[in-house]
Amino acid sequence: MSPLVAILIRDMRLAVRIGGSALMGALFFLIVITMAPFAVGPDLALLARIGPAILWLGALLASLLALDRLFAADYEDGSLDLLMMGKTPLELTVATKAVAHWLTTGLPLVVIAPLLGLMLNVDLHATGWISLTLAAGTPALTFIGLVGAALSVALRRGGLLLAVLVLPLTVPVLIFGVAAANAAVAGSTPFGPAFTILCAISMASLVLGPIAAAAALRHGLE
Amino acid sequence: MELWADELACCRGGRQVFQGISFKVPAGEALIVTGPNGAGKSSLLRMIAGLVRIAAGRLALHGGATDAPISEQAHYLGHQDAMKPSLTVAENLRFWARFLGSGNDIKAALDSLDLGRLADLPAAYLSAGQRRRLSIARLVAVSRPIWLLDEPASSLDASSQARLSELMRNHLAGGGLIVAAAHGAIGLERARELGLGTS
Numbered sequence: 214m215s216p217l218v219a220i221l222i223r224d225m226r227l228a229v230r231i232g233g234s235a236l237m238g239a240l241f242f243l244i245v246i247t248m249a250p251f252a253v254g255p256d257l258a259l260l261a262r263i264g265p266a267i268l269w270l271g272a273l274l275a276s277l278l279a280l281d282r283l284f285a286a287d288y289e290d291g292s293l294d295l296l297m298m299g300k301t302p303l304e305l306t307v308a309t310k311a312v313a314h315w316l317t318t319g320l321p322l323v324v325i326a327p328l329l330g331l332m333l334n335v336d337l338h339a340t341g342w343i344s345l346t347l348a349a350g351t352p353a354l355t356f357i358g359l360v361g362a363a364l365s366v367a368l369r370r371g372g373l374l375l376a377v378l379v380l381p382l383t384v385p386v387l388i389f390g391v392a393a394a395n396a397a398v399a400g401s402t403p404f405g406p407a408f409t410i411l412c413a414i415s416m417a418s419l420v421l422g423p424i425a426a427a428a429a430l431r432h433g434l435e
Numbered sequence: 436m437e438l439w440a441d442e443l444a445c446c447r448g449g450r451q452v453f454q455g456i457s458f459k460v461p462a463g464e465a466l467i468v469t470g471p472n473g474a475g476k477s478s479l480l481r482m483i484a485g486l487v488r489i490a491a492g493r494l495a496l497h498g499g500a501t502d503a504p505i506s507e508q509a510h511y512l513g514h515q516d517a518m519k520p521s522l523t524v525a526e527n528l529r530f531w532a533r534f535l536g537s538g539n540d541i542k543a544a545l546d547s548l549d550l551g552r553l554a555d556l557p558a559a560y561l562s563a564g565q566r567r568r569l570s571i572a573r574l575v576a577v578s579r580p581i582w583l584l585d586e587p588a589s590s591l592d593a594s595s596q597a598r599l600s601e602l603m604r605n606h607l608a609g610g611g612l613i614v615a616a617a618h619g620a621i622g623l624e625r626a627r628e629l630g631l632g633t634s
Binding site for chain 2: 215216218219220222223226227230231233289290291292294295296297298299300301
């Protein structure tokens with residue numbers, strides 16, 4: 214079995230074991246979406262109109278939730294040292310960790326989004342399209358966050374630094390994700406262009422994220 | 436094969452830890468690094484492992500089997516054990532065996548450190564000495580010619596220390612080399628010594 218498959222299996226196993234991060238993101242997403250109607254009030258038309266934006270904001274915050282542990286846990290127990298001593302290029306190693314992270318924390322958000330959309334009075338057909346935009350956009354959130362996770366380990370600062378570093382960089386993902394989701398729900402603007410740009414952002418971050426994260430980890434060597 | 440260092444210097448956090456360190460370790464021999472706390476023993480080992488930047492000087496491996504960097508031909512046994520508490524003993528070791536790359540049998544490695552009975556226990560339940568033995572099992576499961584050992588005998592009982600000495604002697608006899616940081620004896624009769632921070 215190749216080293217990368219070994220990392221994928223190990224990280225997914227860690228995420229679903231006790232103390233893992235797999236369910237936390239989905240639960241956090243559920244709670245944020247549940248709070249929204251209480252904050253906005255019982256205006257069903259308003260909820261349906263801002264529903265896609267709230268789903269996207271919830272998914273953005275939920276996908277950042279467990280990200281700061283992505284390298285910090287490996288740094289604290291010495292695993293990161295050994296990961297850097299493998300024969301696999303560090304870029305591929307960190308990319309595989311990010312894939313495992315998305316499969317265990319990003320994918321569940323995509324799956325439960327249609328159900329949560331119902332709580333925001335978005336009809337089931339439209340939430341399917343919103344899920345599609347989340348499926349295209351959440352990998353970008355993970356791979357942009359990957360850079361922040363590597364930097365926060367390299368700089369020996371945890372948690373909050375990650376959110377401060379990463380959230381501004383996710384603005385384009387949010388803009389085009391919500392634009393595509395709104396287009397799918399309201400139908401007043403075309404869905405294609407925004408969705409295509411969203412996919413492009415994901416593709417670019419898939420390539421650039423691991424390179425930047427590996428550079429940050431190497432630079433943090435001391 | 437020979438590990439060769441010339442006038443190595445180390446800077447951490449803007450502070451000079453050591454400088455002008457030169458040594459040679461041929462295959463089949465061990466180098467014991469000694470010195471007071473803070474002399475840079477761990478930094479030297481991490482530097483050879485490629486985990487600390489070389490501030491000045493040169494470090495090379497002559498006559499190795501491949502041209503791979505030293506970090507890919509070395510095992511680093513640090514103070515942390517790199518084992519995940521929620522995975523079982525066997526899962527932890529199997530992951531490192533696959534990631535660091537080898538076909539060696541992890542069962543034999545666990546048995547050689549008397550951990551075979553604990554294979555299915557989550558690593559969270561291991562004692563400090565058992566965790567240490569699990570880290571050492573990694574060196575057995577994956578064969579790499581250079582062993583970098585930081586206080587290898589810490590938290591080991593007498594019989595485990597004897598077992599570790601035997602593993603180290605076998606490794607040396609098989610043409611490997613060892614660089615170890617230690618305060619006391621680690622059970623190797625013929626070993627070169629390098630004193631840090633004595634000047």
